[in-house]
Amino acid sequence: MPRITVNDVEREVSASPDTPLLYVLRNELDVMTPKFGCGLAQCGACSVLLDGEEVRACITPIEAVAGKAVTTVDGLPARWAKQRGLSPQQAAGKLHPVQQAWIEEQVPQCGICQFGMMIKITELLEQNAKPSDADIKAALTTSGPSPHLCRCGSYAAILEGAQRAAKLMAQGAEA
Amino acid sequence: MNAGEILSVHEARVSRRGFLGSGGALAVVIGLHPSLAGQALAAEAVQVDATRLPSWIEIAADNAVTIRTGKCDFGQSSIYTAYRQIVAEELGVSIDAMKTVISGDTDTTPEGGGTFGLLRSAQNLRKVAAITREAALELASQTLGVARSALSVKDGVISGGGKSVTYGQLVAGQDLQLAIKVSGDLNAPFGLRVEGNPPFKPRSEYTIIGKPVTNPSLEPKMSGKAKWIGDVKLPGMLHARVIHPATLGSTLVSAGKLDSAQFPGARVVTVGNLLAVVSPNEWEAVQAAQQVGGETQWSEWAGLPESGQLFDHMRNAIDWAEYPARPGRANKGDAKGVKGARTLIAAYGMPFQKHAPISPMVSVGDVRPDGSVTLHTISQNPQHLRRMIARMLVTGEDKVVVKTYPGSGHYGRSNGGSAGSEDEAVILSRELKRPVRVQWMRADDMQWSTQSSASVADIRIELGDDGRIAAYEAAHRGPPMQDDRLVGAMLAGLPVIDAPSAETTYGFQSGLVNIADTWVYAKVDNVFEQGHGAGQIGQKASPIGVGLRDHSMRTPIQFQQNCPRELAISEAAALAGKDALQFRLDHVTDPRFTAVLERLRKESGWDTRPSPAPAARSTGKAVVRGRGVSIMLRDNGYWACAAHIAVTPDGGEVKVERVTIVADVGVVINPLQLRRQIQAGCLMGVSQALFEEVTFDKGAITSTDWAGYPILTMQDMPELRVVIASDPTTDEYGQGSESANALAAPAIAAAFHDATGKPIRRLPLRPEHVAAALSV
Numbered sequence: 022m023p024r025i026t027v028n029d030v031e032r033e034v035s036a037s038p039d040t041p042l043l044y045v046l047r048n049e050l051d052v053m054t055p056k057f058g059c060g061l062a063q064c065g066a067c068s069v070l071l072d073g074e075e076v077r078a079c080i081t082p083i084e085a086v087a088g089k090a091v092t093t094v095d096g097l098p099a100r101w102a103k104q105r106g107l108s109p110q111q112a113a114g115k116l117h118p119v120q121q122a123w124i125e126e127q128v129p130q131c132g133i134c135q136f137g138m139m140i141k142i143t144e145l146l147e148q149n150a151k152p153s154d155a156d157i158k159a160a161l162t163t164s165g166p167s168p169h170l171c172r173c174g175s176y177a178a179i180l181e182g183a184q185r186a187a188k189l190m191a192q193g194a195e196a
Numbered sequence: 197m198n199a200g201e202i203l204s205v206h207e208a209r210v211s212r213r214g215f216l217g218s219g220g221a222l223a224v225v226i227g228l229h230p231s232l233a234g235q236a237l238a239a240e241a242v243q244v245d246a247t248r249l250p251s252w253i254e255i256a257a258d259n260a261v262t263i264r265t266g267k268c269d270f271g272q273s274s275i276y277t278a279y280r281q282i283v284a285e286e287l288g289v290s291i292d293a294m295k296t297v298i299s300g301d302t303d304t305t306p307e308g309g310g311t312f313g314l315l316r317s318a319q320n321l322r323k324v325a326a327i328t329r330e331a332a333l334e335l336a337s338q339t340l341g342v343a344r345s346a347l348s349v350k351d352g353v354i355s356g357g358g359k360s361v362t363y364g365q366l367v368a369g370q371d372l373q374l375a376i377k378v379s380g381d382l383n384a385p386f387g388l389r390v391e392g393n394p395p396f397k398p399r400s401e402y403t404i405i406g407k408p409v410t411n412p413s414l415e416p417k418m419s420g421k422a423k424w425i426g427d428v429k430l431p432g433m434l435h436a437r438v439i440h441p442a443t444l445g446s447t448l449v450s451a452g453k454l455d456s457a458q459f460p461g462a463r464v465v466t467v468g469n470l471l472a473v474v475s476p477n478e479w480e481a482v483q484a485a486q487q488v489g490g491e492t493q494w495s496e497w498a499g500l501p502e503s504g505q506l507f508d509h510m511r512n513a514i515d516w517a518e519y520p521a522r523p524g525r526a527n528k529g530d531a532k533g534v535k536g537a538r539t540l541i542a543a544y545g546m547p548f549q550k551h552a553p554i555s556p557m558v559s560v561g562d563v564r565p566d567g568s569v570t571l572h573t574i575s576q577n578p579q580h581l582r583r584m585i586a587r588m589l590v591t592g593e594d595k596v597v598v599k600t601y602p603g604s605g606h607y608g609r610s611n612g613g614s615a616g617s618e619d620e621a622v623i624l625s626r627e628l629k630r631p632v633r634v635q636w637m638r639a640d641d642m643q644w645s646t647q648s649s650a651s652v653a654d655i656r657i658e659l660g661d662d663g664r665i666a667a668y669e670a671a672h673r674g675p676p677m678q679d680d681r682l683v684g685a686m687l688a689g690l691p692v693i694d695a696p697s698a699e700t701t702y703g704f705q706s707g708l709v710n711i712a713d714t715w716v717y718a719k720v721d722n723v724f725e726q727g728h729g730a731g732q733i734g735q736k737a738s739p740i741g742v743g744l745r746d747h748s749m750r751t752p753i754q755f756q757q758n759c760p761r762e763l764a765i766s767e768a769a770a771l772a773g774k775d776a777l778q779f780r781l782d783h784v785t786d787p788r789f790t791a792v793l794e795r796l797r798k799e800s801g802w803d804t805r806p807s808p809a810p811a812a813r814s815t816g817k818a819v820v821r822g823r824g825v826s827i828m829l830r831d832n833g834y835w836a837c838a839a840h841i842a843v844t845p846d847g848g849e850v851k852v853e854r855v856t857i858v859a860d861v862g863v864v865i866n867p868l869q870l871r872r873q874i875q876a877g878c879l880m881g882v883s884q885a886l887f888e889e890v891t892f893d894k895g896a897i898t899s900t901d902w903a904g905y906p907i908l909t910m911q912d913m914p915e916l917r918v919v920i921a922s923d924p925t926t927d928e929y930g931q932g933s934e935s936a937n938a939l940a941a942p943a944i945a946a947a948f949h950d951a952t953g954k955p956i957r958r959l960p961l962r963p964e965h966v967a968a969a970l971s972v
Contacts, residue, residue: 036479044479053427054420058554059638060482063902066554095420120418127410127868130271130876131605132417133424133555162911169910170902172554173271173605174879174937176913178872 025086027052028096029103038084043067045083046093054094054136058170065161065169068137069093075144075165094120094136097143105193118193119143122186130173137169142183146190157183203334207392208327210335213371222332222363222372223251224324226306226388250304252324252376252390253283255332259352259364260295261287266307266387266579267317268300270605272873272933273411274314275299278865282318285404286325286397287332288349289363300578300600308380308579309387310611312748313831315865315929319390324376326394331374336361383583383593385612385680385703399863399927408868417602425574425601426558430631433560435478436624437485438617438634439471440644441687443895445497445738452491459484465627468689469740472624474632482637498894499737500744507545507958509733510652516673516728519698522708524670524725526715531724534667536658540768544760545958546651546674548890550905551749553615555604556641561621562631569596569625573618574603574610580680580703581613585622588685588692607750607880609646612680612703616645620684639900644683646747647890649675650733651756655764658722663772665783667722670764672711672757675732678704679745686741695735696746704748707731713757714829717765717783727757744892750880754830755938759959762826762942767955770807776946777802777825777838788923789827792836792858796825799919800838800856807946808953814970817846821853824946826939833861833930834923837878837939839914841947848966852882852914852944860922861930867920870932874918877936883908885941887960 022033025042027050036045041060046052046069055078058066062077069078070092092100097120102112116124119139129135138161145152145160152160157180161169171179200211210222254262263283269275280294298304307320333354337344342357349355352363377391399405416422441448448469454462462475462484473488475481501509559573569589575581578598586593609615617634624632636644651674660666676696680703685692694700697707709727717723734743751758769779781793796802802823813820819842828835840854857878864870887906891899899905922930941959948969949955956969 040479044482047427048478053424056424056555057426057558057635058556059902061638061901063638064554093420094418098419116419123418124410124414127273127414127872129414129417130872131554132271132414132602133553133604135418136420139418158910158913162909167902170554170907171910172552172607172880172907174876174881174883174908175872176879176908176910177875177916179910180913 023083023087025083025091026089027091028093029099034083036083039082041079042069042081042083042086042091043078046078052093052095056133056136062166064134064167065137065141065165066134068140070140070144073144073147075141077166094139097139117143118189119146119186122182122189126178126182126185128175128178128182130175134169134171138171138179141165141169142186146187150191151187152183154180203331205331205334206327206394208331208374208376210331210372210374213373216369216371220257220368220370222255222367222374224253224328224374224376225251226376226378250306252306252321253328255363255367257364257368259293259362261289261293262296262298263294263321264298264305265321266300266305266309267311267314268574268576268578268600269413270311270576272314273413273869276411276413277409277869278315279318279321281404281407281409281865282322283325285402286322287329289352291404291409293352302578302582302598307388308382309577310385310580311576312608312611313931315931316831318929322396323390323392323394326396327376327392328374330394332363332366335366339366383579385577385580387579405863405865406867409866411869422602425572425603426555426635428560428572428601430560430562433631433633434474434476434628435481436472436474436632436634437481437637438620438640439473439485439489439492440640441469441740442494443497444734444742444744445499445740445895446494447739449493449495452488454484454488459487464488465624467623467627468687470620470623470684470687472620474624474628497738500734500892500894502893503889503891506547506650507652510650510673514730516730519707519729522710522727524711524715524723526723527725529722531667531669531722534658534722536666537661538659538771540657540764540771542655542764542767542955542957544653544655544763546756546759547959548650548744549648549749549884549888550642550890551606551609551645551648552905552907553604553606553641556636556638557615557617558633558635559618559621560631560633561625563622563626565629567591567595569622571596571598571618571622572601573598574600575613575615575618576611577613581618584613584680584682584693585619588619588682588690589622590691608748608752611748612678614680614682616641616683619682623684623688623690642900642905643897646679646745648749648752649677649746649756653757653760655760657764657768659768659772663774665717665720665768668720670725670761671728672709673728674709674756675730675746676707677746677748677753679732679747680705683742683745695732695741697731698729709753711757712753713761716786716789716827716829718785719783750877751830751934751938754828758828758938759942763945763957766807766824766946767949770949773806775804775806778804780825780827788834788860791923792834792860792921793827795919795921796836796838796856796858799858799917802838807950809950812951812953813845814952814954815845817844819844820951822947822949822951824943824950826942826946828935828939830935831931832928833859833932833935835859835935835939837943839940839943839947841944841951843948843951845952845970848963848970850886850948850961850966852886854915855882855940856917856919857936857939858919858921859932861932862922862926862928864920864922865929870920871918873933874936875916877933878916878940879908879913881937881940882914882944884937885944885959885961887962889960889962
């Protein structure tokens with residue numbers, strides 16, 4: 022039985038090793054924020070962090086994630102709390118700054134792509150705390166296997182959301 | 197008065213159904229029977245009794261207000277923001293009192309109708325709220341012993357004559373019902389309409405409309421708590437993948453044999469030409485469907501023109517005289533007879549485009565042994581989808597419940613009910629006697645969904661000696677706007693409504709093409725516009741009746757007609773040696789257009805001069821720049837747009853550098869959400885202008901994924917400037933979530949002409965089409 026670590030919890034799964042991570046997360050582990058978009062690594066709706074690097078869960082077999090840490094949007098609040106050394110009481114009810122920024126800036130239209138967008142921006146901000154607009158556009162366009170696509174056209178809002186997230190993270194880091 | 201009736205107001209009646217020990221509520225329900233005869237189509241099915249529907253508005257003893265709407269949210273947030281604001285404003289309660297919005301599900305919402313023109317539809321709830329307020333004032337008058345004329349309401353408190361009572365206190369301990377009068381047919385495409393003419397609060401007294409209320413549905417979505425349609429799991433549920441035919445006209449010759457050793461849990465299901473593989477394990481279903489699909493034989497069919505020949509086909513092969521032409525409402529004078537000093541004659545082409553949701557359609561069908569059906573899906577028109585499903589199963593509408601969830605936006609594709617997968621899930625569930633989840637793969641969604649119809653336009657503009665338009669003549673030709681037939685039902689050989697034709701009149705299911713683009717150049721004396729319809733391309737010749745099915749998509753048909761019109765106006769301005777923005781000002785009379793155009797000139801940094809630009813060039817590796825303008829009137833909204841672009845003639849690359857939009861949509865319900873809607877719509881429009889074209893060979897759609905159907909990426913996002921400049925004197929509610937997507941294309945294409953000196957008369961501005969335009 023393969024064992025994989027998702028959002029800090031080691032889980033045993035029954036799926037065959039070649040099963041894409043996306044199907045295992047959603048159907049076996051009930052981790053639902055990575056969404057099915059294309060199954061071809063062309064859109065980014067299924068993105069997760071693998072040891073802090075964004076990957077496309079729709080084409081990543083679970084055998085490739087053994088011994089590595091998978092983080093989804095469901096796990097972002099705990100990831101932030103851990104990075105900040107917050108106690109469970111301090112962390113209770115708090116979202117990750119990227120999620121918070123997405124709500125404050127009212128970023129989504131339909132929202133189906135935003136889980137992948139938030140994962141990609143989390144990866145970016147963990148590596149580059151003060152990105153330029155060009156850095157954000159590059160992260161969401163040229164840095165991965167494909168651009169992260171938003172059909173509703175929320176890119177302008179995403180840019181504002183990412184910049185707000187950077188500010189919230191900086192404030193959180195000082196606090 | 198009827199038993200229990202305690203007052204009547206604006207054709208609505210309040211009755212007390214009883215006294216309660218605790219709690220208490222006022223529920224606003226449907227009183228008079230809507231016409232249940234409805235459309236002839238409906239007579240076959242058992243109707244839902246609309247008088248037993250859930251309430252529109254409920255006010256509880258703790259002052260909490262619940263509203264219900266048959267509309268769904270697709271991300272524009274209007275039902276969670278604008279609808280709450282409109283109801284709170286009319287009731288006279290705070291926005292915080294608007295606790296709950298229940299939407300979409302056919303068993304818990306009252307009105308039906310499609311999710312489009314949301315602010316027009318909001319007039320239902322607005323009226324219900326105004327009637328409720330009037331009824332509450334009457335009740336308060338009785339309760340307080342104060343004359344109605346002395347009472348007013350603010351922040352949920354009705355007061356006057358030194359006394360006051362809250363909405364909650366009015367209803368406490370009682371079971372009150374306010375029955376309102378409606379007309380229409382619940383499960384018809386347009387749903388119910390609230391009757392009566394209650395007084396509305398004047399705009400000058402608004403305190404909640406116009407505020408940037410945030411969308412309460414975002415926190416549960418972004419935190420991961422919300423259940424999306426793709427997340428629905430039912431006990432015993434099977435995962436299905438449908439193996440759609442090889443072409444849009446193929447029938448099943450032989451289904452591939454399942455490799456049971458490799459896929460022990462999977463099973464093949466065939467219903468007519470509907471072929472699927474199911475398994476309790478989704479990944480097994482995906483793989484087994486690939487294996488079976490690879491070995492399945494379909495009949496050959498080649499009934500489409502290739503996409504490269506589409507416009508030739510539309511111009512030469514289709515008999516447009518088969519369907520009656522539809523004249524434009526603005527037609528006047530003798531456009532055909534006028535000969536000017538100079539003439540523009542131009543032919544334009546708009547390709548098929550895709551709604552292209554990021555997540556392909558997914559639904560869960562649950563047909564139970566007693567024949568009752570629950571369909572879990574996302575739909576812009578759940579009540580009408582219910583009617584279509586009941587019709588398919590030849591059962592009563594009362595047997596079918598449609599439950600809706602958040603899901604991928606699809607921009608109009610399901611405003612007649614179905615976007616794809618719903619019917620297939622129900623058919624397979626009935627066949628297998630278990631809940632079945634059908635998830636379309638990317639290629640299913642690109643190949644088997646409907647598309648935004650293609651269009652060709654022939655435009656002639658006569659310029660007078662003064663350089664003004666003396667006559668405007670346009671013929672717009674295209675296949676129908678909308679086909680709401682269920683494609684899975686067609687494959688399975690089950691009943692569906694008629695295909696759109698010259699004779700069909702059901703819902704939007706018409707083959708006739710109207711002039712959808714409102715004429716705005718009132719100073720032109722001679723105007724002749726005509727719409728020409730035909731059947732859907734390939735559909736009649738297809739043994740399965742499919743072909744290239746069409747469906748309305750954001751700013752439907754108006755986009756297909758406005759883009760050529762606005763391009764032609766810009767070309768005519770160039771021919772006249774006039775600035776394109778000033779040329780428009782010279783031909784409009786409506787002061788709201790004058791205002792948005794003047795504002796656009798300022799906000800966009802428009803350089804007033806004729807096109808092409810002095811430095812225009814159509815060859816070379818050096819970048820040339822240009823700017824273009826477009827305007828549109830839609831749903832009481834006045835729009836103007838300027839695009840600044842850069843073109844590299846060698847290689848044909850077009851980069852949109854800056855887009856400015858000025859919008860006067862009348863009363864702005866929520867400036868925050870409106871701004872987001874306009875930004876997003878505008879970027880979708882840039883995408884449509886630059887990249888989007890459905891490609892197909894003689895049998896099938898060949899743009900099957902994001903490589904074949906590219907859309908705008910963040911890297912290609914222009915600088916965006918959105919200016920909301922509403923006329924303060926109008927009381928009209930305009931629309932914000934459409935129009936914006938239609939403005940970019942004609943402005944960008946006009947900017948291309950400005951930059952290069954060469955007109956481009958077709959979308960999208962991909963390198964191959966740009967190269968063709970530059971080589972003329």
